[in-house]
Amino acid sequence: MPRRVHVSVTDSQGDFIVNTRKDYVIGIVGATGAVGQELVRLLHERNFPMSALRLFASARSAGKVVERFGKKWTIEEAKPGAFAGVDLAFFAAGGSVTRALAADAVKSSCVVIDKSSALRMEPNIPLVIPEINPEKLRNHGGIIANPNCSTAVMLMGLWPLHQAFGLKRIIVSTYQSVSGTGAEAVKELADQIQQHVSGQPVTHKVYPYQIAFNCIPHIDSFGENGYTGEETKMAEESRKIMGLPNLKVSATTVRVPVVRAHSVSVSAEFERPVDLAKARAAIAAFPGAELVDDVANKKYPTPLDFAEKVKCGVGRLRIDTAWDNGLSFWVSGDNLWKGAALNAVQNAELMIREGILKSEPAAV
Amino acid sequence: MPRRVHVSVTDSQGDFIVNTRKDYVIGIVGATGAVGQELVRLLHERNFPMSALRLFASARSAGKVVERFGKKWTIEEAKPGAFAGVDLAFFAAGGSVTRALAADAVKSSCVVIDKSSALRMEPNIPLVIPEINPEKLRNHGGIIANPNCSTAVMLMGLWPLHQAFGLKRIIVSTYQSVSGTGAEAVKELADQIQQHVSGQPVTHKVYPYQIAFNCIPHIDSFGENGYTGEETKMAEESRKIMGLPNLKVSATTVRVPVVRAHSVSVSAEFERPVDLAKARAAIAAFPGAELVDDVANKKYPTPLDFAEKVKCGVGRLRIDTAWDNGLSFWVSGDNLWKGAALNAVQNAELMIREGILKSEPAAV
Known part of the structure; x- marks a missing residue:
């Protein structure tokens, strides 16, 4: 042409x-x-x-x-x-x-x-x-x-915090929507809801178990070390994208009956002492994130609020009680958008x- | 009498x-x-x-x-x-x-x-x-x-592992069903599903946001340190029940659109080296737990399988990749039964x- x-x-x-x-x-x-x-x-x-x-x-x-x-x-x-x-x-x-x-x-x-x-x-x-x-x-x-959808969403919170405090280790659990599996999984959830409401037996084909009113701790196939492919991707891709080959990662990836937008619960250990105000400022200044963190007024991200949003919502920031230099947070973001x-x-x-x-x- | x-x-x-x-x-x-x-x-x-x-x-x-x-x-x-x-x-x-x-x-x-x-x-x-x-x-x-419902369910996996390897630190995220809130929350989820299916606007009263097709990272009220009451209970009650006053805990508690049975994703650090076969044997021998851990055959616990069960299901056991002496697992158990x-x-x-x-x- x-x-x-x-x-x-x-x-x-x-x-x-x-x-x-x-x-x-x-x-x-x-x-x-x-x-x-x-x-x-x-x-x-x-x-x-x-x-x-x-x-x-x-x-x-x-x-x-x-x-x-x-x-x-x-x-x-x-x-x-x-x-x-x-x-x-x-x-x-x-x-x-x-x-x-x-x-x-x-x-x-x-x-x-x-x-x-x-x-x-x-x-x-x-x-x-x-x-x-x-x-x-x-x-x-x-x-x-x-990147993998959960990884991309998670890094919208993690990267600015790494820049502020230096990442060392993360333990994460995901809450992943069915649209991450594809259009046929969105239909499977809708069909199961319809079957449930009309008193029919609930059938499944895309997932190994019913996903409506359930959580399935299994995304992608299982590797020899017991982690799933999805969990391994979160570790390997985070290291590659952030340029942190020695970052310690443990992930548990879970499918939940949400249609769209993944959420990740993150506990992170840092090299340097964490300051909450500085953490919030880092998130707020990062172009990929929207800081939604005012718990006194019940403001935190949910997947329903961050479906079809360009930015990922980051909230529930708190000094982590399990580590010396730790910070926990919650992020929700559209798996089909920022995640794909x-x-x-x-x-x-x-x-x-x-x-x-x-x-x-x-x-x- | x-x-x-x-x-x-x-x-x-x-x-x-x-x-x-x-x-x-x-x-x-x-x-x-x-x-x-x-x-x-x-x-x-x-x-x-x-x-x-x-x-x-x-x-x-x-x-x-x-x-x-x-x-x-x-x-x-x-x-x-x-x-x-x-x-x-x-x-x-x-x-x-x-x-x-x-x-x-x-x-x-x-x-x-x-x-x-x-x-x-x-x-x-x-x-x-x-x-x-x-x-x-x-x-x-x-x-x-x-104890608190999530704590009781989690400890059905954690206690036998503690006895085997000596607990030091845990990072956990929960997937909690609406029945933990009470009968009115079960009705709220059912009503929202009905509203959704019939194309009506979805209303909410019990929870601050819609729970159908959503996740809400907020259970109990927020404390000054940013953790919720539920998260603090999981830390304090675990220490008291297991007699481990120095156990390090960080919890994130999340409501999911499941009717009954809570699940917890647990990453635990131990004092002593972890052996997977010994860990599985400890779970299998513990009266409060049922070991469901055969990922090659897609066997792991789900909340739907452990509603109205006396034992809590423990699975997805794996050597944790983020810690030297670490083990991750997933547990599902009935919040109204073992949790209450x-x-x-x-x-x-x-x-x-x-x-x-x-x-x-x-x-x-």
Whole structure:
């Protein structure tokens, strides 16, 4: 696709600081899934600079017509060669699709912003939350990974506190919504509620047990050490994103009957003494967080309040009674937004702003 | 009420080990509440040795007739003087009723087994879980306190592990059901589900926010240190029951849309190295716990599975990755049973078995 003239302003390092190009051709792989649908929405609501949007999915969905925002798309099949002419593709179709197609997309000069877990821990693939480690975008080789949903939400509280006091150890428990599993899990919860209300037997298929009126301490598959994949991701990805290879982490990840937005209960030990006022100020000043911490007036974040919010809510800050330099807090954030689609779009927006949206390694 | 002849067998220390008396007059204060109703049920289902059961409640409920188990009761008003002739009264009507009436009951030679939090931390009042510190029953002065619901459930996993490895520090997060708040909260969740399904606006009164499809990190009122009363109870009561005054505890207590049974995610640090096989054996051998820990076959406890169960389910045991001598686990248990009515009945059963059901201090 030919590119039109655009205006760019660069700073003294040659980085683009203003970029008026609006003609990017954007693709979404897994466009019919829970995250894919949020990507379509966010790209429109945030006026993402695109001249065209192409929606890709499996052969099964190809040919279907999708109508949203007064537009109409025919779903294309995600397959080798499909990304010619696409400048940037958001991959939101799971690890196997990423493994099968991301390298092929890069060969077509398409930058891949991947939501799957497939490549996150690859040493040469940047795993980026733009509020935390945006500098890693500059060294990309065509693929940028996005973090696990619980990890991203948790780090919106943890990173500013690390900057203030120096993180040493965290013990966390999650309260994860069913939309993190996907659209079929949202339907399963709704079906179970309907069955319950109408006195029918409650059936399940997506989860190993009923999720309505229940908690399931099992997300992703179990590893040999007894931790689940989700729990291991929270540890490994936190270390990689924050650049803290020695951070001690223990996570327990739990599915709860919430539709949207994950919450995390965090107890953190720090290198330096913790000051509560300074902690609150650090959270309040951090672009990814909204401080909701006025317990005298019953103000703290809940998942219902932080569904479909750009920022994650952080509250219940208190000096931890189990550690010398400890602080506990609670964070709620939208798993489909900051935990998935929004973070991916924010990464893309930053790359465009910095002029590094190109699928060759950046010459920094 | 005159007492009939009964047969007792005592051991060499003079303790009763068999006691065939069946003629105890039992009272339940708060008989119409969530815990009170479970007390009526458990006393019947466990064939508690009683010749009469009297149900007490506030003046508002007095005179109402209750029918259960083929029997009929007229609710009596709980007021000073009402406990003459009652051998043992279970108090399940909240702290203010306990403060107003427990001492009066003891004056009438009525032993009080109290579910409220009012007297739990009084140095001279035993706070007892019979599987953990039954010896404290022997020094009672007429009133026996029962622990907080989350604490009782958690200790069913923690105590056997402490005995095996020596507890040092715990970081816990809870997933607490609405029945812990009371019958009106169970109704509130049911109403909200009904409103949601029928497309009506969702209203709330019991909780400060909607609980259906939500999590509320706020149970009991907030203290000056930012912890809630529930969180402080978990710390203080754990120390008192296990006899570990220096145990370090940090708790985050959270209400979730589950009807019955609380769950707790526990990360524990121990004095001695932890061995997983030994930990599992300790749990399996503990009378208060059922080991449900076979993740390869997706076996772990859930609240739905442990509602109306005598034992609490303990699973997801794993060597903790954040501590040198650490172990994490998950426990689910019935907050109305082990967390309330059952523990109270078990205390009473043990006192009868040991012949110490009398409202004067035991001469041990």
